[in-house]
Amino acid sequence: METFLGYERSDGSVGIRNYLAILPSVACANGVVAAIARAVPEAVPLYHAHGCGRGVEAMMHANVLANLGKHPNVAAVLVVGLGCEVIKAENLALAIGTSKKPVEYFNIQEAGGTKKSTMRGIEIIRRMLADAARLQRRPFPLDRIIMGLQCGGSDAFSGVTANPSVGLVSDWMVDQGGTVILTEDTEMIGTSHILERRACNPDVAGKIAKVIADAEQLTHDLLGPLAPFVISPGNMDGGMTSIREKSLGCIVKAGSRPINEVIGYGEIPTRKGVVLLDGPGYDMESMTGVAAAGSQIMIFTTGRGNPIGYPIVPVLKVASTSKMFEEMADDMDINAGVILDGAPMQDVGQRITDMVKRVLDGELTKAELNQQEGIVCIYTLHPAF
Amino acid sequence: MASQFIIIHPRDNVAIALRNLKRGEELLLPDGRLLTILADIAYSHKVSLEDIPIGAAVMKYGEIIGEAKELIRKGDWVHKHNLDIDDKKRQS
Numbered sequence: 001m002e003t004f005l006g007y008e009r010s011d012g013s014v015g016i017r018n019y020l021a022i023l024p025s026v027a028c029a030n031g032v033v034a035a036i037a038r039a040v041p042e043a044v045p046l047y048h049a050h051g052c053g054r055g056v057e058a059m060m061h062a063n064v065l066a067n068l069g070k071h072p073n074v075a076a077v078l079v080v081g082l083g084c085e086v087i088k089a090e091n092l093a094l095a096i097g098t099s100k101k102p103v104e105y106f107n108i109q110e111a112g113g114t115k116k117s118t119m120r121g122i123e124i125i126r127r128m129l130a131d132a133a134r135l136q137r138r139p140f141p142l143d144r145i146i147m148g149l150q151c152g153g154s155d156a157f158s159g160v161t162a163n164p165s166v167g168l169v170s171d172w173m174v175d176q177g178g179t180v181i182l183t184e185d186t187e188m189i190g191t192s193h194i195l196e197r198r199a200c201n202p203d204v205a206g207k208i209a210k211v212i213a214d215a216e217q218l219t220h221d222l223l224g225p226l227a228p229f230v231i232s233p234g235n236m237d238g239g240m241t242s243i244r245e246k247s248l249g250c251i252v253k254a255g256s257r258p259i260n261e262v263i264g265y266g267e268i269p270t271r272k273g274v275v276l277l278d279g280p281g282y283d284m285e286s287m288t289g290v291a292a293a294g295s296q297i298m299i300f301t302t303g304r305g306n307p308i309g310y311p312i313v314p315v316l317k318v319a320s321t322s323k324m325f326e327e328m329a330d331d332m333d334i335n336a337g338v339i340l341d342g343a344p345m346q347d348v349g350q351r352i353t354d355m356v357k358r359v360l361d362g363e364l365t366k367a368e369l370n371q372q373e374g375i376v377c378i379y380t381l382h383p384a385f
Numbered sequence: 386m387a388s389q390f391i392i393i394h395p396r397d398n399v400a401i402a403l404r405n406l407k408r409g410e411e412l413l414l415p416d417g418r419l420l421t422i423l424a425d426i427a428y429s430h431k432v433s434l435e436d437i438p439i440g441a442a443v444m445k446y447g448e449i450i451g452e453a454k455e456l457i458r459k460g461d462w463v464h465k466h467n468l469d470i471d472d473k474k475r476q477s
Contacts, residue, residue, distance in 0.1 A: 156429050160401055164393050164446070194448050239401065239430035241451065241463070242470040248446040252393075256447070340403055342388045 002176055004145065004360035005137035006072075006296075010100035013072035014144040016296045016360045018135055019044045019312050020128050021074045022121065023065060025092050025105075026051025026085035032108055033080050036121035043078075043125045044311050048376040052085040053384040062087045062095070063266035064378055067292040069096035069103065072144075073312050075132035076102035078124050080117065083109030102128055137362065143177030143272060145360065148290030148298040148313070149253045151184070152283035155303025155320055156238045159249020161336040161348070162301035162320040168349030169299065169356060170255030170274070179272045181290055182254035185215035186230060186281035190244035191251055195276070200258045207262035211278045253301065265289045265379050284308070284377035287315075297359060299352070307331040308374050309367025316365045318352060331366050390432060394447035399431040399463050406432065423460040431463040443468055 006014035020043040024033045027049050037045040046068055050061050065087060069077040077096050081089025093105035104124050111117040149166065151158055170180045188195060192212040199205035220227045240246045260273040266289070269275040279289035283306065290298055291313045298313050300306070303320040305328040319325035322337035334355060336348050359365055389412055390400040406412075406426040411419050414434065426432050431445065437457040442449045451470040457463060 159446075160391060160393065160429075191448075236465065239427065239464070241431070241465050241468050244470065245445060245450045248448055248450065252446050339391065340388060345393075 001141045001143070002357070003139040003141055004357065005362065006140050006144065006360065007075065007135050007137060008140070009072055009075075011070070011098075013099075013294065014140045014296075015072040015074065016145075016362070017073040017312070017314065018075045018132055019073055020125060020132055021046055021069060021071075021077045021312060022125065023069055023077055023079045023092065024048065024051065025065070025079055025081040025087050025089040028052070028082040028085065029080040029108060032114055032117045032121065035114065035118040036078070036080070036125060039118070039122045040125045040129065042129055044373065046311055046376050048378055050378050050380075051087040054086070054380065054382070055385065056382045057380050058086050060264075060266045061378055062092070064288060064292045066092055066095035067266060067268060067294065068288075068312065068376065070099040070101070070294075071291065071312050072294060072296055074101070075135060076128040077104075078121060078128065079103065079105035080121060081105060081107040083107035102131065104128075141177065142173065145173065145178040145297065146181060146269065146293065146295045147173050147178060147356070148181045148287070148293070148295030149183070150283060150287055150290065150298055150300040150315075151187070151250055151253060151302065152300060152308075153302045153304035153306045154250070155324075157320040157337070157340065158301055158303040159246070159252065160320070161339040161345075162303070162318045163249055163253045165336045165339070165345055165348040165352060166253045166299050166301055166318060167255040168346065169352045170253065171257055172349075172353050173356075174255065174257040174273050177272060179269055180254055180257075180274050181269070181277050181293055181295055182251060182259075182274060183277035183279040183289055184250065184281045184286055185211055185278060186219060187250035188212050188247055189216050189219070190242060191247045194244075194248070195251065195259060198257075198259045198274070200260045200273075204259060204262055208259065208276060211262060211276065253299075263293065266292050268292075268294050280379050282377075282379075284374070285379040287313075288376055288378050297356065299356070301336070302332075305331065307367065307370065307372050309365070309370070309372035311373040311376065314359050314365045315367045315372075316352070316355060316359055317367065330370065331372075333366050392434070393445060396447040397444045398434050398437060399443060399445050400434055402426050402428055402430050402432055404428050421460045423458055424462040426462045433457045433459055433461045433463050435459050
């Protein structure tokens with residue numbers, strides 16, 4: 001089995017980065033989190049828009065935030081709360097603390113406002129930084145890795161070049177004992193019986209069928225007369241004869257190995273191999289589901305070109321055409337478009353695999369070099385109250 | 386030289402055109418056989434790599450994307466006119 005160099009955490013997970021995270025329990029704390037992050041730029045602020053005002057999603061959002069704190073790439077966490085929010089800083093700190101990593105929290109209302117909270121946060125984060133800097137990379141087998149998959153800004157060649165090449169990387173990762181996360185429910189519509197056949201048992205097959213059926217129903221419920229533009233072969237002129245064919249071009253990212261588990265948004269896999277995450281097609285919210293599941297690395301295929309990264313997860317960009325790769329050279333890591341020029345897909349798959357190995361060992365992706373951390377976007381289905 | 390078509394999976398019996406293919410032109414397949422194009426086939430559309438009998442599976446991505454509605458000749462364009470994509474029929 002191949003190995004990578006990572007940072008071991010107290011709960012047995014292994015990170016490929018050694019971040020210090022500053023996590024607001026509620027959006028109202030973003031300003032203080034920003035002030036702390038400006039003073040200590042080594043720390044990673046996890047800005048988000050939630051933490052209060054929601055009923056149905058409150059538990060799911062709490063799980064997402066706690067799991068971002070528990071993430072293997074995070075060495076220690078400071079949770080900054082306001083004091084009167086639904087998702088309490090104290091409870092988040094308790095949940096993150098079950099991973100036995102260093103975690104501290106305080107509330108702005110109790111600390112005495114912005115300035116005092118900022119001072120307090122800076123003091124805590126500097127102390128955590130000194131401790132985290134002592135951690136060293138050591139070799140670990142690849143079965144500790146969860147690799148998330150994402151496609152965004154797809155074009156007609158995403159399913160011809162980039163996604164099938166990444167499928168080869170997924171097969172390699174699973175064969176090494178690792179875990180691969182496939183998500184984006186809307187991009188599975190039409191492939192239910194194909195994915196069900198790949199399920200490791202009838203229970204998983206049933207869950208896959210339900211995820212895809214629900215995604216199709218939701219698309220109808222939300223979009224009404226516009227639904228056919230999402231779930232019908234809207235691009236028949238582009239050569240797709242069916243929605244299945246279009247979706248196959250997306251799910252091919254996950255390679256060909258059995259699907260061993262279906263998890264919800266905000267949940268962490270309990271099994272290795274290919275795991276299907278029930279999540280939205282919208283990239284920014286999808287990436288949060290993938291990160292909250294504990295993915296240490298993400299591969300993001302793109303046709304139109306998307307520069308976005310993720311605050312605590314290195315994101316490796318695979319371009320579907322040489323044209324876009326050259327136009328957005330600053331943002332793209334690998335050009336799968338060379339397949340259109342005659343390069344064998346195996347070679348491109350190998351190139352991505354080699355880069356994944358280097359990124360696991362510490363090489364920075366373009367999104368990391370460009371500081372494309374962005375913010376934490378979390379899925380919601382209901383309005384706030 | 387740029388490729389003229391791509392076969393995504395070894396099990397596939399269709400390839401994807403990477404430029405507009407003209408009826409009558411001949412392409413060299415990876416196994417050394419010649420493929421004579423039987424119709425004008427637009428860029429990014431599917432071309433059959435073998436004779437596919439009526440009712441037989443059309444494979445892309447190594448998966449069944451539908452069945453032949455009629456005999457699809459090697460070199461022919463594969464699209465909704467000759468590809469049956471009825472999901473319900475297949476799942477029953």
